[in-house]
Amino acid sequence: MPFLIYANDYEGNEEVRENLRDAHREHIKSAGKKILASGALLADDKITVIGGVSLLDTESREEAEKFAFEDPLEKAGIREKTLVLRWRRRWLDGKFLGDINL
DSSP states (O other): OOOOEEEESSSSOOHHHHHHHHHHHHHHHHHHGGEEEEEEOTTTTTTEEEEEEEEEEEEHHHHHHHHTTTTTHHHOOOOEEEEEOOOOOETTTTTEEETOOO
16 A cells, blocks of 8 residues: 655745755655656645655555655755655546555
């Protein structure tokens, strides 16, 4: 069952984020096929990054937390709050999956 990693950033860290963009992307890439989805959270202006969300396919909370807290953005201290939450798919591509666990 995957884990949802939700990270909310402190305001005003655009320069730090930009400087770490490549390292952050390499970190995401390092998870390979375990990354089901990942992307930025945006402010209502549709431009300003306010955090990010990733879905990591692992049964291990330890692995999910390690992945979340070893992110270069986390290590740089721009994350105000990071949550690692177990996640269960119920809907996919507009279809209800019922009570099955994928």
